[in-house]
Structure formats: structure tokens, C-alpha cells
Amino acid sequence: MSELPFSVSCPTCRKTVVWNEESAYRPFCSKRCRDVDLGAWSFEEYRIPGAPVAPEDLPDEIDEEDKPH
Numbered sequence: 001m002s003e004l005p006f007s008v009s010c011p012t013c014r015k016t017v018v019w020n021e022e023s024a025y026r027p028f029c030s031k032r033c034r035d036v037d038l039g040a041w042s043f044e045e046y047r048i049p050g051a052p053v054a055p056e057d058l059p060d061e062i063d064e065e066d067k068p069h
């Protein structure tokens with residue numbers, strides 16, 4: 001199994017990136033995608049992909065709900 005190429009998804013564009021010496025910008029697929037991600041960080045616009053959290057979904061009263069009244 002160790003001969004199978006390890007691959008990841010580019011954090012910027014989700015393109016499959018083979019994790020080897022040829023992928024100089026891994027886990028990004030290209031220098032452009034890496035720069036986009038770093039730029040997003042610097043402008044504080046980076047968001048965790050696929051994990052949006054709405055304020056109303058936060059369990060702020062979970063302790064009260066777990067207690068028997």
C-alpha cells in the first residue's frame with residue numbers, strides 16, 4: 001500500500017494534489033493558490049471551508065437543557 005501516491009485536496013481550489021517532491025507548493029496545487037490562501041490570511045478573510053457556524057447554532061444554553069427541572 002505504501003506505493004500508492006498520497007494526495008491531498010488543494011485548500012484553495014480543491015484540486016487533487018499529489019504529495020511528492022514535484023508538488024513544490026503542496027498542499028496547494030500551485031503557487032497561485034498558495035498566494036491566494038496566504039493573502040486571505042493576511043486580510044483576515046480566511047474561513048474554514050465547509051464549516052460555517054451560524055450564531056443561533058451555538059449551544060449557549062446546553063447546560064440548562066441537560067439539567068432535569
Ligand SMILES: [Zn+2]
Pocket residue numbers: 010011012013014015028029030033
Ligand atoms: Zn489550487
